[in-house]
Amino acid sequence: MKKRVLITGAAGFLGSHLCDRFIQEGYSVIGMDNLITGDLKNLEHLFPHPDFEFYHHDVTKYIHISGRLDYILHFASPASPIDYMRIPIQTLKVGAMGTHNCLGLAKAKGARILVASTSEVYGDPLVHPQSEEYWGNVNPVGPRGVYDEAKRYLESITMAYHSFHKVDTRIVRIFNTYGPRMRLNDGRALPTFIGQALRGENITVFGDGSQTRSFCYVSDLVEGIYRLLLSDYVYPINIGNPDEITLKDFAEEILKLTGNTVKIVFKPLPPEDPKQRKPDITKARTILNWEPTVSRAEGLRKTYEYFKSLPPEEWYKQPKEFQSRQE
Secondary structure: OEEEEEEEOOOHHHHHHHHHHHHHHHOEEEEOOOOOOOOOHHHHHHOOOOOEEEEOOOOOOOOOOOOOEEEEEEOOOOOOOHHHHOOOHHHHHHHHHHHHHHHHHHHOOOOEEEEEEEHHHEEEEOOOOOOOOOOEEEEOOOOOOHHHHHHHHHHHHHHHHHHHHOEEEEEEEOOOOEOOOOOOOOOOHHHHHHHHHOOOEEEEEOOOOOOEEEEHHHHHHHHHHHHHHOOOOOOOOEEOOOOEEEEEHHHHHHHHHHHHOOOOOEEOOOOOOOOOOOOOHHHHHHHOOOOOOOOOHHHHHHHHHHHHOOOOOOOOOOOOOOOOOOO
16 A cells, blocks of 8 residues: 655645655655645645645644554744744744644554754854754744744654654754745745846845855755655754855855846844854764755756746735734
C-alpha cells in the first residue's frame, strides 16, 4: 500500500513544494491549510491527481483524519514578519495549539511527525555561524517574540511528546529559503527586492546593509527535509545554505540580475532585526549526507523568471488583510 502523509500549511510556499515532492515519491498526500496566508493557486495543479486530497482546516482546531497515516509534516505557520506582526495571536496559536494537535494525531495514528522550526529560534545570535547546540538570544516580549517563541515552544513540546509518549519525531530548523511560489510582498528581503525591481521602484535596504543572510533554494531545502524525515535523528537539525552575503551586496545582485537602473536606498533598521544569519550544517552533512547543490546565481535566475512570468497585477498585489479580531 502507498504510504500516506499529511502536510499542514500545504498551500504555502514550502508546503506546496513538499506536496509535489511526496507525490513524485509515490505517496498518498493529504494537504491541509486554513488559507490565512496560503494560496490554493500553489496546489491547483495537484487537484486532479488521484493521490492528492485537500482539507480546508485550521490545525488549531481538533484534527480528524480517517484511516491510516504514516507521516505528518507540520508546516502550518505564518513565516514572514509582515504576517506574524499582523496576526500575532494566530501565530502563537499555530505554534502551540496547532503543534499540540498534530502531535496528538501522530500519537493516535502511530505516525512519524516532522515539525518545521526555524533559524529564528536563535534570535539575534551571539554565536556565528549558528549550530544546533546554541540556545539563542531571543526577547520573548519583543516585536519578533510571537514567532520566535512559537517555534521554541514547538520544539519543546515535540521533544516532550518524543520523551514521554514515545512519539517518533523529527525537528528541522529552516534558514532563509527562496524560490517560485513565494509571495512578492511578504516582507522578506528576496521577494521584496525583486518586486521593487519589477515595479521600477528603488530597492529598500534596512540599516546600512551590513547584516547578513544565507539563502537556500527551495529544492535543496525539500531534499534536506525529505532525508531528515526518513532518518533516525530525533534532535533539531539545521537545513540551509551557509553561503553568507550582506543584504547590501544581495540587493546589488538583484539589480544586476534584473538589469534595472533604480537605486538602493537605506532606511532605519527595524528593532531586533538579526545582524547575522548563517547555518552550521555539519550535522546535516554527516547525518543526512546533505548539502545544498543549487548556487545562488542559479536559484535567483529561476526565482526571477518565475516572478517575471506572473501577471503584472501580481507585482502590485498587496499583502492579505487579516481579521482584526484575534481569538
